[in-house]
Amino acid sequence: MATTSAAQRRAQAKAEYDAFLAGCPSRELLDRVSDKWVTLVLSALGGGGSARPGADCAGEPRSLRYSELSRLIAGVSQKMLTQTLRSLERDGLVTRRVTPTVPVTVSYELTDLGLSLLAMMRGLKAWAETHMDDVFANRASYDNRAG
Amino acid sequence: MATTSAAQRRAQAKAEYDAFLAGCPSRELLDRVSDKWVTLVLSALGGGGSARPGADCAGEPRSLRYSELSRLIAGVSQKMLTQTLRSLERDGLVTRRVTPTVPVTVSYELTDLGLSLLAMMRGLKAWAETHMDDVFANRASYDNRAG
DNA sequence: CAGTATCCAGCTAGATACTG
DNA sequence: CAGTATCTAGCTGGATACTG
Numbered sequence: 584m585a586t587t588s589a590a591q592r593r594a595q596a597k598a599e600y601d602a603f604l605a606g607c608p609s610r611e612l613l614d615r616v617s618d619k620w621v622t623l624v625l626s627a628l629g630g631g632g633s634a635r636p637g638a639d640c641a642g643e644p645r646s647l648r649y650s651e652l653s654r655l656i657a658g659v660s661q662k663m664l665t666q667t668l669r670s671l672e673r674d675g676l677v678t679r680r681v682t683p684t685v686p687v688t689v690s691y692e693l694t695d696l697g698l699s700l701l702a703m704m705r706g707l708k709a710w711a712e713t714h715m716d717d718v719f720a721n722r723a724s725y726d727n728r729a730g
Numbered sequence: 731m732a733t734t735s736a737a738q739r740r741a742q743a744k745a746e747y748d749a750f751l752a753g754c755p756s757r758e759l760l761d762r763v764s765d766k767w768v769t770l771v772l773s774a775l776g777g778g779g780s781a782r783p784g785a786d787c788a789g790e791p792r793s794l795r796y797s798e799l800s801r802l803i804a805g806v807s808q809k810m811l812t813q814t815l816r817s818l819e820r821d822g823l824v825t826r827r828v829t830p831t832v833p834v835t836v837s838y839e840l841t842d843l844g845l846s847l848l849a850m851m852r853g854l855k856a857w858a859e860t861h862m863d864d865v866f867a868n869r870a871s872y873d874n875r876a877g
Numbered sequence: 878c879a880g881t882a883t884c885c886a887g888c889t890a891g892a893t894a895c896t897g
Numbered sequence: 898c899a900g901t902a903t904c905t906a907g908c909t910g911g912a913t914a915c916t917g
Contacts (some may be wrong), residue, residue, distance in 0.1 A: 596907065600859040603770065603778075603807025610766070617769055619761040623750065631750075649899050658752025660891055675868025678838040686898045687897085696864055704854045710850055711760040712747040713783060717843055718759060723821025796879050807911055812880065833878040834917085881916075889908075892899075 614675075620667040621701070622704045623656045628677065628693045629701040631708065646680070646692040676700060767814040769801045769851045775824065775840045776848040778855065781805075791848070793827070793839040822848060 600609040625711070632641030653664055668691060671677045676697035679729070682688040693701060742851070747756040777789030794802070802813055815838060818824040823844035829835040840848060 598746070598860045602855050602858055603774070603804060607868070609859045609862045610803060612804075612856060613769060616858060617764045617766050618852065619757070619764050622760060622764055627750070636883090652816055653899095655750060657750060658757075662902095663890065663902070666890090673869055674865045674873045675872070681899095684898090687900090689899060690737040693733070696861060696868070699861070701858055703850065706850045706853065707763065708749050708760060711749055711763060712756045712846055713740045714843060714846070715747045715756045715759055716787055718821045719755070722820055801881095808880070809882095809912090810910065814909090828879095830878090834880090836879060879917095884911105884913085886901085886911090887909085889906105891904105891906090893904085894902085896898095 593602050595720045612674075614672065616646070616700065620656070620663050621671065623698065624652065624657070624667050624671065625628075625676070625693070625701050625704040627652055628691060628697070629705060631705060635682060644693050644698060646690045648688065648690050650693065671697070704709055759821075762817065763847065765814070767803070767806060767810050768818065769820065769855055770806070771799065771814050772801045772823070772840070772844065772848050772851040773810075773855050774799055774853060775844070776839060778852060791840050791845060793837045794834065795837050799838065818844070 588633050601607055602609045602613045604610065628642050628647055643690075649664070649668075653659065653661070656664070668677065669677070672679050672691075674696075675694055678694055680690050680692065682690070738767055748754055749756045749760045752759065770850055776791050796811070796815075799815075800806065800808070803811070815824065815826070819826050819838075821843075824838050825841055826838050827839065829837070
C-alpha cells in the first residue's frame, strides 16, 4: 500500500495539508486522532499495556482480542471501545480479524499506518505519566496565586 | 526547574502512574492534552504556523500575542482559545506575560515543560498532514466494501 | 486589545438491555 | 464472546453581547 515513491508523495502531502486551516481535512483527522480512547487503544495494541511497574519501555506490537482490550483499558465502555475500533479500522490504522469459532473470536492488530501513529501516541502517553507530578505542582502554585 | 536527579524522578513517576488505569490522574492529563486546540496552540507557539508550503519542518519556538494566536489558528473561538490558554498556563505549559501598554498587550510563550510536550504535538500534527491521503484512501475502500 | 459572561444547540459518552 | 440498539444526562463549544 502506497510504498511507491513514498518520499515524493509525503512531501507533496505536507505542502497540501495544513491543520492550521479550519477547513483542512487534516484538522478533522488531527481531532479524531487526538482522542483519549484512540491513544489508549493504540498504546495497548502497541504493547504498552503489559509493562510491569518499573519497566522502562513498552513491549512490541501484538494482536489483542476485544475482551482483552476491554480489560486492559480500564473504564472504557463497550460503546466507546467499539466506536473507536471501528473508526480506527475505517481509517486503516487497525485490522479486524474474525475467527469463526463458537463463540466467534475477534482480534485486532495495528497496520503499518497504525504503527507509524503509535510512535506519537506512545510518546504522548509516556509524557502524561512522566510529567504528572510537574503538572500537579504547577497547578498547585497557580491556584495558590489566584484561585 | 527539576533538573536535579531528573532521571531518578522520571523513572519513579513512570512506575507510579499508568494511564491504562481508569482512576489514574495521568488518564485525565492525557485526555486534557489529547485536545485539538491544545495541539494547535502548542504547535503555533512552537513555530509551526509560519512554515511556508514545502518547508520541511517547523520553525523555532516564539512568543505570540493573543490576537496572533487567534489569527493563526483559523476557526478557533475566543472562548476556546482563552479556555485552552488558561488551562495550559495553569498546568505550567505556557507563560502569560502582560505588558501594561494602552491597550494592554498580552503574549504567550512555551515553558520548558511545554517544549517537552511540543515534540509530541508536532509529531502528531505532522502525522495528520502527512498521512491524510492514506487515510482518505482507506476510508474509501472501507466504505466501498461495507457502507 | 484581550478578554469575560451568558445562553443554548448539539454532540458525547455512560448506562442499560438485548442478540447471533 | 463480541457486539448492536436505545435513551438520556451533561458536557462542549459556538454565537453573541459586553468591558477594562
